[in-house]
Amino acid sequence: MDLKRAVAKEAAKLIKDGSVVGLGSGSTAALFIEELAKRMENEDIAIFGVPTSYEAKLLASHYGIPIVSIEDYDVDIAVDGADEVRKKDLALIKGGGGCHTWEKIVDYNAKEFVVIVDESKVKDSLSFPVPVEVIPHSYRVVMKRLKELGGESVIRLGERKRGPVITDNGNFILDVNIKVENAEELEEKINNIPGVVENGIFSRVDKVLVGTKKGVKALKK
Numbered sequence: 001m002d003l004k005r006a007v008a009k010e011a012a013k014l015i016k017d018g019s020v021v022g023l024g025s026g027s028t029a030a031l032f033i034e035e036l037a038k039r040m041e042n043e044d045i046a047i048f049g050v051p052t053s054y055e056a057k058l059l060a061s062h063y064g065i066p067i068v069s070i071e072d073y074d075v076d077i078a079v080d081g082a083d084e085v086r087k088k089d090l091a092l093i094k095g096g097g098g099c100h101t102w103e104k105i106v107d108y109n110a111k112e113f114v115v116i117v118d119e120s121k122v123k124d125s126l127s128f129p130v131p132v133e134v135i136p137h138s139y140r141v142v143m144k145r146l147k148e149l150g151g152e153s154v155i156r157l158g159e160r161k162r163g164p165v166i167t168d169n170g171n172f173i174l175d176v177n178i179k180v181e182n183a184e185e186l187e188e189k190i191n192n193i194p195g196v197v198e199n200g201i202f203s204r205v206d207k208v209l210v211g212t213k214k215g216v217k218a219l220k221k
């Protein structure tokens, strides 16, 4: 079985009847949403989904998973993908698809936050450019401040949409090449820059499930 599918299926087994589940974004989380929907149908369990993006919301609707809002409900467990995972401390980079702001709101407020990846994403050090969502008007000054922190930024441009990518929240994204050593400290420093909405360093995760050729393995801090 495909490694992403295998890890998504394993994560779907963690979900208990009646839970409020944070539904992650990206291709791996999409498989989790699909596997969860299968369980709901085959085992007749009730699940309420809290999406982390419009992508997740549309998928959940497609599979018939009832959606509730984080404005009204606490999340029992969030399952989400990642672009890179650092082996030694499970620091993550997320936001390759531009969804990290909404993801962090849901994932960090869940009682349990589980990440699902295939083994190609588990690294000794982080090198994926850090996505930083910014208020459009602030991009130039934020880029200057990121440079002071040692980061070189580019504005993320659309593929079919011309000009900057616009997030689900109506903002721009900067992709920042920056050395991540102390993940928690850098996550906080970037978020302290005026104009920054949220960055894609996630220093807090409870468990990472990894799809490997030898089966699904759990990494814990």
Ligand SMILES: O=C[C@H](O)[C@H](O)[C@H](O)COP(=O)(O)O
Pocket: 024, 025, 026, 027, 028, 029, 080, 081, 082, 083, 094, 095, 096, 097, 098, 099, 100, 103
């Ligand atoms: O913004 C996107 C999210 O952070 C995704 O979870 C991340 O990019 C991983 O996506 P994929 O599973 O498609 O590699």
